[in-house]
Amino acid sequence: MKHLHRFFLLGALALFAGLFLAPLYVMVVTSLKDMDQIRAGGLLDLPSDPSLAAWSKAWSSACTGTDCGGLKPFFMNSIAMVVPAVLISTVLGALNGYVLSKWRFRGSELIFGLMLFGVFMPMQVVLLPMSQVLGWLGLSTSVWGLVLVHVLAGLPSTTLFFRNYYVGLPDELVKAAMIDGAGFWRIFWRIVLPLSTPILVVTLIWQFTQIWNDFLYGVVFTGAEAKPVTVGLNNLANTTANVKEYNVDMAAAMIAALPTLAVYIIAGKYFVRGLTAGAVKG
Structure with missing residues (x-):
């Protein structure tokens, strides 16, 4: 009984942790995809060809209004x-x-x-x-x-x-x-x-x-x-x-x-x- 209680407790904690971390996961995998894969795939799909191009653009060349110097x-x-x-x-x-x-x-x-x-x-x-x-x-x-x-x-x-x-x-x-x-x-x-x-x-x-x-x-x-x-x-x-x-x-x-x-x-x-x-x- 004690082990069963612990199993359900850990399962519930894992579930809540997964729900809490799901937005972070979506952000990371989306940032590593190109736009073609984002349009064709699902929200939770892993990137087929991971790339840091979006990170580079966000850092140095993305437009923030009229200025395009990134973040x-x-x-x-x-x-x-x-x-x-x-x-x-x-x-x-x-x-x-x-x-x-x-x-x-x-x-x-x-x-x-x-x-x-x-x-x-x-x-x-x-x-x-x-x-x-x-x-x-x-x-x-x-x-x-x-x-x-x-x-x-x-x-x-x-x-x-x-x-x-x-x-x-x-x-x-x-x-x-x-x-x-x-x-x-x-x-x-x-x-x-x-x-x-x-x-x-x-x-x-x-x-x-x-x-x-x-x-x-x-x-x-x-x-x-x-x-x-x-x-x-x-x-x-x-x-x-x-x-x-x-x-x-x-x-x-x-x-x-x-x-x-x-x-x-x-x-x-x-x-x-x-x-x-x-x-x-x-």
Whole structure:
């Protein structure tokens, strides 16, 4: 009976996994076909003569509106935007969590509560005021303007992660270091930060995924030369000259998704470990 129960459980899990991965399979096999096979064959058929021609076109020569330079410039814009945005928001979140958990002051709980509003606030609420701020700073159509937007948008989440993690660290560590003469920064760099590897991994993966996959901020706050890969993918999918090239669209979608897929494949287990180590505790 026990073995039968396990068999049905594994079968159900395999079925759900197959259903979940089916769109990814369709995207991959379609991107490796030419248009003749796509028209003549079935959706799930394997490519008879696999080719990366659609990938090459999606990367370097597919039209995204009036420009036919492929996804490459948009991809590079995303890299230039996501790396500093992730690092800055993570460092600031770590500092905020450190202060709000180990260096509490009068009103710190109120400040933390107000910051939590940012976790649940709809993104559309900040579009107009953020546009005005970026205009005043002269960053309204640049990659660095988008970096600033994502740092501010991600700060509530990163602060929440680090603060809840640091609450679980013994206060005696900080007190003992203070008795030995260590100050705010030395305690942070030499004691707290080395103990933060699990939550650092969680935050880096979370922020990378959120920022890389964002579309709304990218389409609203950037000019033609600074748009991220999600906007480029949308433009490519909605641009049709004569015949809709589904293989190119699928290849472009895979190119846009590869960084986040790679991050989860490489560091997914560390993400789960970080969560269970206290990232969502209390």
